[in-house]
Amino acid sequence: MEIDEAREVRTTCPYCGVGCGVLAKVAADGQVSVRGDPDHPANFGRLCSKGSALAETIDLDGRLLYPEIHDRRAGWDEALDLVASTFSQTIAEHGPDAVAFYVSGQLLTEDYYVANKLMKGFVGSANIDTNSRLCMASSVAGHRRAFGSDTVPGTYEDLELADLIVLVGSNLAWCHPVLYQRIVAAREKRPEMKIVLVDPRRTMTADIADMHLAIAPDGDVALFTGLLAYLGQHNALDRAYITAHTTGFGQALFAASALDLASVAAATGLTEDELGRFYSLFAATSKTVTVYSQGVNQSSSGTDKVNAIINCHLATGRVGRPGAGPFSVTGQPNAMGGREVGGMANMLAAHMEIENPEHRKRVQRFWTAPAIAERPGLKAVEMFQAVADGRIKALWIMATNPVDSMPDADAVEAAIKACPFVVVSDVLARTDTVRHAHIRLPAAAWGEKDGTVTNSERRISRQRAFLDLPGEARPDWQIVAEVGKRMGFGEAFSHATPSEVFAEHAALSGFENDGARDFDIGAYAGVDAEGYEELAPFQWPAPGPVQAGRQPEEGGQAGHRPSSIRFFADGNFYTPDRKARFITIRPTVETRTSPDYPLILNTGRIRDHWHTMTRTGKSPRLSQHIAEPFVEIHPADAQRFGIGDADIVRVSSPRGDVLVRALVTARQRQGSLFAPMHWTDQFSAKGRLDALTAPLIDPVSGQPALKHVAARIEKFAAKAFGFAVMRQRPAPDTASYWAVAKCRGGWRVELAFGDDDIDWAGFAGALFGTPPGAAEMLAYHDRDAGQHRIAAFDGDHLSGALFVAPGPVAVSRGWAAEQLTADHANRRGRLAIVAGRPGGVDVDRGAIVCSCFGVGANQIAQAVRGGCASVEAIGAALHAGTNCGSCRAEIRVIVDAQILQAAE
Template sequence: MDRQITASTCCYCGVGCGVLIEHNGERILGVSGDPAHPANFGKLCSKGSTLHLTGDVTARALYPELRLGKGLARHRSDWDSALDHAASVFAATITEHGPDSVAFYISGQLLTEDYYAFNKLARALVGTNNIDSNSRLCMSSAVVGYKRSLGADAPPCSYEDLELSDCVMIVGSNMAYAHPVLFRRLEEARSRRPQMKVVVIDPRRTDTCDLADLHLAILPGTDVALFHGILHLLLWEDWIDRDFIRDHTEGLAELKSLVRDYTPQMVSQLCGISVEQLQQCAEWIGTSSSFLSLWCMGLNQSTAGSAKNSALINLHLATGQIGRPGAGPFSLTGQPNAMGGRETGSLSNLLPGHRDAANAEHRAEVAAYWGVDQLPEKPGLTAIELFEQMANGKIKALWIACTNPAQSLPDQATVRAALQACPFVVLQEAFRTTETARFADLLLPAASWGEKEGCVTNSERRISHVRQAIAAPGDARPDWAITVDFAQRLEKYLRPGQTSLFAFDNPVQLFDEYKQLTRERDLDLSGISHALIDRLGPQQWPFPSGAVEGTTRLYVDGVFATANGRAQFIADPYRAAKEQRDARFPLTLITGRLRDQWHGMSRTGTAAQLFGHVSEAVLSLHPEELRRHRLQTGDLISLKSRRGAVIVPVASDDSVRPGQAFLPMHFGDRFLKGGANSLTLPAFDPLSKQPELKHSGVRLEPVQLSWQLFALIEGNVQQHFETLRPLCEAFSYVSLSLIGRERPALLIRAASAAAPDPHLLHDIDQCLGLNDGPVLAYDDPRRAIGKRVRIENGRITAIRLAGETLARHWLQNLWLEGRADEQLRRWLLAPLSAPPGQIDAEVIGNKTLCNCKNVSQNAVCTGIRRGLDLQGLKQELGCGTQCGSCVPEIKRLLAAQAQPQAAIS
């Protein structure tokens, strides 16, 4: 078929990049950045540029699956039977236990139309406020911060402010990894305007810090003290805008009284930074003509997240740095449509159009518009509360859509027990491979990226049209269509004989109904439609009826969305994180993102290319901590918190401070036995109800796992995943990942204290195709060591090492090179298991530095040794020329090479 191009939007973070989907009408063939889209102007990060590689149909949910009792297997069903059954169960549950016995847990990856359908379903039909989103884990503290300080959940800035600011402060965000396209934009602006000051506030020294003039490596959780300390200095030095404060704000007197005690000496001690660093930061903020702050999960995911957001906004109000070019508080959204969810009211405390569920007038407005007598008054359960009540038996039926709580929520032991205990769990999901899927009594296949139509709102309030390129595979359907179909069936039980509330045939109808609920509200988007976006391009709200263009910045007139039009200074004292270091748990665990993975890896985890930079979960520790615990890089340890434990290898990393540890947040139980969130705590902010996912008390315990397994098999990786992952439960440590680009393969590392039952190894070998055929084998039963290598057409296609795995790097390298080394047979049949010769450290540590151009770290280092600078490396190897995410690492390698030469000279 002829190749076609469909303009759409990326489905990852909240930058909202435009993409051009190349397809043949049946299959997506490639993706590139849309040069016409104002969010990215054609640029994509390593994740967005590989979207076409994440369409593995073997990982997809393709048809409804239903089980009729806990412990039974699900069987294939059809849509009518599946949704009739779901409607029957929900209706019976509501009739017997009341509307608050059911709940909906949805996602910032849904489209606005999907969100609206769910919201109307829960509130107007079921009559419950028990509808919450995984945005509760992401942006809810930012919502509270904006609403308390400015009156509405409305980021006031635009992306162009990155280029116009004189002082940019990045807080609690590894922007270079989490929002790479925006970070590249900031880098380019800085190169054009070197006088721009960049401050990064982060306990770790991340790639983002490479751009910083000042890195404040504060102790985790001390942000409020830092911001109060900065304000103390702004007031002391009179670096404030008195006219703005007088004319447009209130509440400073109370805040002044609070921050008077946050002296530089006190803040220096609390935050673990020098007085000089604090003073320099305050001076740049106070004396720059434009000050922009950018933040993400480091502020939000905290028991003091709301206070952190408000304390940061206080700095903008005190200096008048809001509502003008290059200035303002600007939260960076973690999910593609978390903003759209907030607009449609899809958190338990919200209603459409930035209304509050607790406000009787707001409830009456929405009820009248929907044509129902009333909306529920009882507060709904937020994410953590929802799963706690489910564990207690209060929630009898749960509908989950487009999210993976069995990976993403903290305290996974409680979450999984709750899912297991819930009488009826529905999962509406595109990928049947998620950790949550095994708990689903009903699995409903949803359309995914490139397969559905609707709208999303990005971090700068810009609404884009998501367009469908191809049909969804199997029986998968768009989320809005599933929700509407279910709602129509449920109406027959709850509203018999009445006119349907869900007479929607397409997403355009849903959007057009929803947008009227925003009319004359702060986010008024009544003038926007799918057709208008197609004609004029993505637009920023507010965009009321009759408007000809969107709104670039908010509050330019100094009038805020509060009752009296004044912004509010918020005086919250500093409160330490819930879990502090103590004798039992002497380390602080920080969680964060990797460059090439996204959230729970349900999508990125299907693309082998995205494991090239970091292939497995590793705990990063400062070299002093390794010495203190007598550990070497690669050693396995048990990492324990008050809630659970996970076994991981350690690595030396001086980007974290002594007393701290860093673990990537992406790895759930599917990729790492137990998963990272078996450690994190469910304590949450009292206002936003957002949990403290970033900060846990942990300790290291040694493990003696002398028997190890290494396996690799190429081919259908998802099928291999499904057959091999359950067998690995017998091992204490399990890590699974993908490798390779042209020939993807599943790679398994496992370890136990003793050799497993021989029948288990036989079953693993059967799955690996190593029990017959062209297989070289060696067994030493006395030492419980065994080796298997399958060689087809002169190259390795499967490997299994059991007992010890000294040769794994050598064998993996042979596989990557597509050959079977002539030394392989001699090594395999030798009594000793070590590989021939000495394994070069570069072979062991080699990784894909540039995913876009498939450039390894070894290739970059070789080029540097030949005298190439950054531009030379770009020209010769191509690295750093596409998304640019590898550039900070390349610069560090160049700097490391220059240091010895400088010492010699």
């Protein structure tokens, strides 16, 4: 795109399932800036720290810009011909189930649709699954069991209308900050609103909770089964709704009633008093929304957890009404879109069922497909096990990084390395997965591709291109369509634009539907290129005209179209009898710990990073808050295992081990650990957390149990610690522990060494990329104390600085990183770098708390001492906490600590 003047493009954020609208402004000089779209109904102008930093992630550093075959550059025709011929030959020799696609919630709906169509309708196998299997498959399974369809009943507005919000396994403040802020704003208007947090950890979301239930890992089934029994015992049921719109209530209640309060307390780790207070609050509050996320889904009992929650809402008639309902919030921008097109191995397109022969015939007829998958394919964990044992011989991975994100990640990596033919479509040239591909295909990135995504409230929004495609990159849908053509299916994959793909997807959703299925956007079946370009965000269902003369399918009823954007307030579910099903659940308690592995490891996300950091790792702003892998441990456990704050520790499971930094905190539940899953071999020495997790799955959904892993922890015997900043990306491979992060002007790296007999000057030169004599060096050495500080200068600029100590290095990270962009013409001033602290009037901001505005802990503490006595006052003075608000809880901790210190 040639740019003559500044322009602003409406698009959608590529991070979580909130689906925030973004305005991307491209200046006349090509510079890009982003802000929230004030007119988008998901966020009304708000963005989280990740969304606010999107402009920092769109550079071409590290991009895959042309196809590669066996590490050599190739043309598109050669690469696509080889993909098509190898897949065709593999199918001919071994059958369609010998090939597989592993796709991603990062794909747009149009990409997903074409990939699913090729695999299920033309290859004839259902071996297409998605990394969304890892985050919300149990919600899908729970919805289908209860509702007969994968339907999220409510909308974001319900979060503002509710009188009680129950957050279960959801650190909303960090993982869905914009929704968190919508709730905060709603409660400021209605202080009587109550919030309960159910989570083993006291996360930052607890800052707004009236009650925090520090539940034992996987205690959720018992908690909500016990709630169902309580509702029955205390006459808090909506018996009219139960009778008119549900089946199976008696059996479900009978099973639940076997649990008394003492049994629930034992299974959940909660006191009977805590249970009683929560149960009575739920029973008394008709407008209740239960929001759940990965803490529910990522479990070997995840589907039962989902249904235990839904059972309580069905029993009280709190489904699909304003301010009431169970609400699954998804982790990826298009997890919902992938579900709509059948991008999971056990689903057909348009929410049809692969097990249903009528649905299979319908989809095959619509596609004019030569074949249709007749049974569910292999779900993600099973898929990579099939790659490992040779059943799958050709694998295509799109827009995801399973070597880091799959459970038992080392085994997954070994499987991919041994697979005869691996294709990877990706944005980056080097990820832990891309490095093992036989063929690498350059895909379009956010800002370069056009399509749609669906957020957690069923709202479809456009992602629009505002950047030219770099090099030879292509959109994913086009890459897959070209392979389909070369496999002999040209007519079915003749789409010229994403608008044509979307129109076909919309037409299939309405095809022979007439209200028999929940997902229907048939109103958009005739959309043309102009209409697609102007497409405004909308929620489904959006059905087209009723098809006259068509009979409903067996067991279905035509004409039951929802009268509002919410589902199920008046019943009419998508089961054969149009009634919701109560699921009978009997909680079980599973012990995974042992004397060798006495702790429970919980994995998850942090505030400013995303998945495996292929995008957020490019942003200096997003690495300011937390720049290295870590593990949270309770003070009592830290004392038990001889671990101090900021020690390097080894966390192990029966499958592997990692080296991470210890964070000792009372927010962690005793007996449990928490560590984030973001770090990879690209950013750390040994931080691939999913090397520890087991391929243990929920038997219904196939979702892995990533939140409950038996583990042990021990202090790593580091003899020296280091911290360094430098202008070029380092390769500190000689260190036992390292973690690199982008900072303004260069890179920062944390280090630890198993040996301290090191030529530190030589190590520093190699780290900075400055050969001996190529830079002016200043150094301080106290060998007896184990203290070493070395700085290298190229003219008036700092090339790098290294700080070494026998314990965790105390230098201010933010201040040291800022020296990379400072002018160091004053040679006396250079001594401050070697001293490791600001000199003169320089102010050390301290550890960054607010990434949006770069505000540090020292600045906040100083503002409190100057009279700012609240989070709001800090916001007025420093702007901290006034954008996405996800740092407000941390700000409150600092404010309270300073006020307490002043009062002593």
